[in-house]
Amino acid sequence: MSDVIVLPFVLAPVVLVAAAFGLVVHAVQRxxxxxxxxxxxxxxxxxxxxxxxxxxxxxxxxxxxxxxxxFQPQDLCMLRAGVRGVPDARSDFPLSLVCGGAEVVPVWINPALFVLPVIGLAAMAAAVRYASIRPDRKSSQV
Structure with missing residues (x-):
């Protein structure tokens, strides 16, 4: 896998922790x-x-x-479901791994992968909208 593809997945936990810390600091300041x-x-x-x-x-x-x-597709079912053989079906998005007729990926992961970006984009749009309609504090103090 290319380093360009791996980089966001390596930096994401760092950004996650930094954003959580920043949110806590912001709430404490308020x-x-x-x-x-x-x-x-x-x-x-x-x-x-x-x-x-x-x-x-x-x-x-x-x-x-x-x-x-x-590394080996036949090991996937043995490691995750205890079933010998190759996976019946496998998909990267939405995440799916079917071994012996049973889904191995927990049921909550795919809905979370759809809801979290919607929350993130809605919050980003609200931040942009709020910042654009809020009066500038520095210019009103003149």
Missing amino acids: AWAAEWPTLASPRALGLVSALALSGTLTLYAYAHMRYMTT
């Missing part, structure tokens, strides 16, 4: 300033977007490495 009603801001929405989108890449990388990666 709590100290007693601004709970105005917790929604472009910064918070951007951090939620980064959290959801990097979470999507992290989950996909984890699930793909856990359920789909092996």
Whole structure:
């Protein structure tokens, strides 16, 4: 696999942790300033977007490495389902591995891989919209 393809999956957990930490710091700063009603801001929405989108890449990388990666296809079913033989069906997106007529990939992974990007893109759109309609604080203090 090319390094260009692997790089996002390596950086995604780092971005995930950094976004979660940034969101916690933002919430604590707002709590100290007693601004709970105005917790929604472009910064918070951007951090939620980064959290959801990097979470999507992290989950996909984890699930793909856990359920789909092996050097020999016949070993996949033995390792994951305890069934000898090659997989009945295998798909990278949506993630699917069928061994002996049973799906090996947990049922919650594919819905999460569809919902997380929607949350991330919605938060990004809301951040852009909120930042564009919010009056500039510096120019109004003149």
